Amino acid sequence: MTPIYDRVALIGLGLIASSMFWAMKRGGLAGEVVGTARSEDTRKIARDIGLCDRIVDTTAEAVEGADLVVLCVPVGVMGAVAEEIAPHLAPGATVTDVGSVKQAVIEAVAPHIPEGVHFIPSHPLAGTEHSGPRSGFAELFDNRWWLLVPQDGTDVDALNRLRTLLEAMGSNTEQMDFEHHDLVLAVTSHAPHLIAYTMVGVADDLRRVTDSEVIKYSAAGFRDFTRIAASDPVMWRDVFLSNKEATLEILGRFTEELFALQRAIRTGDGEHLHDYFTRTRAIRRGIIEAGQDTDAPNFGRVTKKE
Numbered sequence: 093m094t095p096i097y098d099r100v101a102l103i104g105l106g107l108i109a110s111s112m113f114w115a116m117k118r119g120g121l122a123g124e125v126v127g128t129a130r131s132e133d134t135r136k137i138a139r140d141i142g143l144c145d146r147i148v149d150t151t152a153e154a155v156e157g158a159d160l161v162v163l164c165v166p167v168g169v170m171g172a173v174a175e176e177i178a179p180h181l182a183p184g185a186t187v188t189d190v191g192s193v194k195q196a197v198i199e200a201v202a203p204h205i206p207e208g209v210h211f212i213p214s215h216p217l218a219g220t221e222h223s224g225p226r227s228g229f230a231e232l233f234d235n236r237w238w239l240l241v242p243q244d245g246t247d248v249d250a251l252n253r254l255r256t257l258l259e260a261m262g263s264n265t266e267q268m269d270f271e272h273h274d275l276v277l278a279v280t281s282h283a284p285h286l287i288a289y290t291m292v293g294v295a296d297d298l299r300r301v302t303d304s305e306v307i308k309y310s311a312a313g314f315r316d317f318t319r320i321a322a323s324d325p326v327m328w329r330d331v332f333l334s335n336k337e338a339t340l341e342i343l344g345r346f347t348e349e350l351f352a353l354q355r356a357i358r359t360g361d362g363e364h365l366h367d368y369f370t371r372t373r374a375i376r377r378g379i380i381e382a383g384q385d386t387d388a389p390n391f392g393r394v395t396k397k398e
Contacts, residue, residue, distance in 0.1 A: 096257045098123040101154040103173055104164035105129040105138050105147075106324070108190045108216060110228025112162065113144050115261035118230040122257075128154040129225075130165075138225045152180045160254070163189035163201070168330035171200030178204045186210045186250050192277055192327075194241045194270035196334035202243070210250035213241040215273065216263065217281075221322040234262035235383055241270050278338035282331055283346060286339065288320035289328075 100122045102109040109127065116122045127144035128151055129135050138147045148154050155161050155177045165173055170189060181187065187205060191197045194213050205211040218236035220227065238258045242251050255265050268276070295314065332339055356364040 093120045093260075095123040096121050096253060096260065097158075097160040099158045099160075100125045101158035101161045102127040102144065102164055103129075103151055103154060103161065103177070105134050105143060105225045106164060106223050107219060107227040107232070109162065109164035110138075110143055110225050111218075111230065111232035112164075112228075112261065114228055114230035115233055116257075119260050121260050122160075126154050126158065134225055141226060143225050143228075151177045155180050155182075155185075157182055159185050160257070161185060161187045163187065163191070166326050166330045167191045167193050167197060167334045168326075170197050171204070174201040174204040178206055181206060181209045183208045184210075186212060186254055188212050188214045188254060190214065190216055191334075192281060192331055193334040194273045198241075198243065198270055210247050211243070212246060212251055212254055213243075213270070214254070214258070215239045215241070215277075216258075218263075219323075221319050223324045223327075231262070233258075236263055238263035238265050239273060240265055240267045241273050242267060274335050274338045275341075278335060278342045282335055282339045283342040285320055285323065285328060286332065286343065287346070288317040291317045292321040 100112075100116065102112060102125060105127050113125050113127065116125060124145045126146045126148060127138060128148050129138065132149075135147050135149065138144060151173060159182065161177065161181065163170055163173055170191060174187070177187075187201070187209060188211075189197055189201065191213075192215055194215065198213055201213075202211055216233060216236065216238045218232050218238075220232075240251065240255060240258075258265050291314070353365070353368065355361070356368075
């Protein structure tokens with residue numbers, strides 16, 4: 093296949109960037125992929141495992157001559173990185189990001205993008221609880237959604253070229269505006285993560301339940317909370333601070349629903365509980381029918397044979 097981009101620069105070398113490299117390599121989608129990271133240790137690991145065609149020490153070196161630059165850094169430092177690379181961006185290049193908040197990223201990055209460079213915010217709805225350059229794999233984006241959040245006046249050819257790359261890496265793509273994106277993600281990702289962090293924190297606080305019991309007797313529900321709560325703390329700190337309004341709105345709604353369930357349990361209202369759980373079960377079926385998860389027992393996990 094003819095490469096879609098001649099040179100791609102990956103700024104930051106965690107799960108998403110490393111998976112992008114392996115997905116692009118799998119499909120021959122880029123002539124050269126150049127990577128960099130702030131940490132010297134991260135760059136060394138990337139070189140040792142053959143991540144990217146070249147690993148360089150500075151963002152200026154990374155973006156030189158690149159026709160696509162991908163910001164794979166925490167939301168809180170996107171603006172600083174954009175300011176750093178701005179003088180070195182090639183005319184006609186496209187800059188995108190993988191942050192899970194869009195309004196804050198647009199406000200931080202857009203002012204630094206030079207005339208003649210295309211800034212197209214985006215967000216892959218794919219991930220694991222693992223991070224770092226060793227965590228990536230080519231299949232991460234297969235049949236997962238990658239949201240494109242173009243601004244008014246975005247160059248159509250640049251947008252279509254980026255979409256072509258993302259779909260060639262295995263993603264489904266869709267466009268939406270930044271306000272809707274941030275609200276949708278508050279429902280589907282941000283609030284659930286905060287709830288998972290809270291549940292794991294509650295278990296840690298309950299002195300009547302020892303640490304060994306929490307670990308030894310973890311049923312599937314709590315175990316899955318711990319997987320989510322193991323996610324990158326820097327990334328999620330920045331997400332909550334950057335998507336404050338939408339997250340608080342959804343948490344307010346969550347609190348109302350929780351109070352209603354508390355009332356039903358207290359008053360013995362089994363009909364309310366049954367109806368509520370039936371409705372939520374239907375949402376799970378919809379996710380499976382959309383191909384976004386498996387209906388295999390235990391989420392398709394391979395269990396050890398005795």
